[in-house]
Amino acid sequence: MSKGYNISEIAEMFNITTNKIRFYEKKGLLAPTREYDNQYRRFSEEDIVRLQSVLTYRSIGLSVDSIKNILKNNGKENYLTHFNNQWQLVNDEIHRLNTIRKSLEQVMDKIYEETDDFNVKDNLLEIISESNKLNDIKNQWKDKWNFNNWARSYDKDVKKDIGELKIYKNYDLILQKVYDLVEALGRSDLRILEIGVGTGNLAGKFLNSGYNIIGIDQSREMLSVAKEKHPKLKVRLGEFLKIPYENKSFDVIISTYAFHHLNETEKYIAIEEIMRVLKDNGVIIMGDLMFESKASEEEILKVLPQSLVEEIKDEYYSYIDLLKAAFEKYNKKFEHYRVDKLNYIIVVHEQMDFHRK
Numbered sequence: 001m002s003k004g005y006n007i008s009e010i011a012e013m014f015n016i017t018t019n020k021i022r023f024y025e026k027k028g029l030l031a032p033t034r035e036y037d038n039q040y041r042r043f044s045e046e047d048i049v050r051l052q053s054v055l056t057y058r059s060i061g062l063s064v065d066s067i068k069n070i071l072k073n074n075g076k077e078n079y080l081t082h083f084n085n086q087w088q089l090v091n092d093e094i095h096r097l098n099t100i101r102k103s104l105e106q107v108m109d110k111i112y113e114e115t116d117d118f119n120v121k122d123n124l125l126e127i128i129s130e131s132n133k134l135n136d137i138k139n140q141w142k143d144k145w146n147f148n149n150w151a152r153s154y155d156k157d158v159k160k161d162i163g164e165l166k167i168y169k170n171y172d173l174i175l176q177k178v179y180d181l182v183e184a185l186g187r188s189d190l191r192i193l194e195i196g197v198g199t200g201n202l203a204g205k206f207l208n209s210g211y212n213i214i215g216i217d218q219s220r221e222m223l224s225v226a227k228e229k230h231p232k233l234k235v236r237l238g239e240f241l242k243i244p245y246e247n248k249s250f251d252v253i254i255s256t257y258a259f260h261h262l263n264e265t266e267k268y269i270a271i272e273e274i275m276r277v278l279k280d281n282g283v284i285i286m287g288d289l290m291f292e293s294k295a296s297e298e299e300i301l302k303v304l305p306q307s308l309v310e311e312i313k314d315e316y317y318s319y320i321d322l323l324k325a326a327f328e329k330y331n332k333k334f335e336h337y338r339v340d341k342l343n344y345i346i347v348v349h350e351q352m353d354f355h356r357k
């Protein structure tokens with residue numbers, strides 16, 4: 001008889017049921033040999049190591065199919081695909097549950113505080129449907145520009161300042177200005193988050209100066225390029241609407257050329273998210289395409305040819321007056337200045353005497 005373990009021994013070893021082991025075998029994750037005379041399963045040391053991996057991957061929620069794929073192809077890209085997918089699933093679930101928890105709190109407060117208990121029902125349904133709506137918006141954001149496709153040529157295109165609008169003509173200046181504004185805070189111990197990190201051009205500046213910076217982006221390809229250029233940069237998949245971090249995690253949040261991929265409703269949700277992960281006294285610095293107001297947009301657009309108007313309308317430039325009002329609701333000071341016709345930098349901070357270079 002070959003050396004090895006039977007199914008009951010394995011079940012005991014891992015404190016799981018024999019049915020679970022049979023299930024993994026049926027799914028092709030395990031392939032124990034069979035004894036010649038009675039067809040009983042025999043598990044080798046290799047099977048044990050494999051089962052250990054399966055159980056560990058299951059413990060972080062990986063699907064059986066993903067595990068099968070990982071075990072088949074242990075290349076770096078394959079691992080990254082599965083773990084990034086899982087990271088996204090877990091993060092989505094955290095956001096979904098947090099929204100539910102928030103609406104439960106509101107619902108319970110309403111019930112506690114309402115004196116006439118049957119008047120309360122409509123209010124409850126409204127709170128719950130608002131929270132569902134919020135989750136739907138967060139989950140429906142789509143990359144209609146296909147940044148994965150653009151990632152490999154992005155840096156070259158920016159240098160060439162492609163596009164008739166010439167929105168990249170001050171690209172280097174804008175990135176440098178954002179960097180200088182953070183430097184002016186005079187602190188090297190800052191925890192910085194860059195949202196929409198792209199190919200890592202801005203994050204790279206901070207990394208090279210020894211700052212603690214993490215870059216998130218919704219595009220895996222952008223993150224791959226950023227990582228190739230800056231191997232030490234921490235990058236994660238993540239979206240403005242579902243930032244994959246805990247409350248009050250960052251001293252500074254920066255972003256360039258990214259916020260205009262959110263429509264107006266999404267921008268307000270993103271601001272709530274940014275404020276959630278920003279520490280008290282934290283600072284937000286964003287360079288992006290903006291108009292001072294809807295009226296100034298009209299002024300600018302009316303002298304542009306139709307093709308350029310369409311290019312602008314394909315994205316969602318912010319209105320500075322609306323952004324200002326949105327951040328002021330959080331008792332933040334808001335400053336902005338114009339870099340060129342369409343590019344602005346905004347600074348959102350606590351103190352009146354925020355020092356700019």
Ligand SMILES: C[S@@+](CC[C@H](N)C(=O)[O-])C[C@H]1O[C@@H](n2cnc3c(N)ncnc32)[C@H](O)[C@@H]1O
Binds near residue numbers: 238239255
């Ligand atoms: C034009 S690129 C700018 C990249 C980089 N910030 C720079 O200044 O070069 C826009 C980046 O924002 C990312 N992005 C767009 N919408 C996003 C969202 N909702 N959440 C996270 N990243 C987003 C894109 O994937 C892309 O990498």
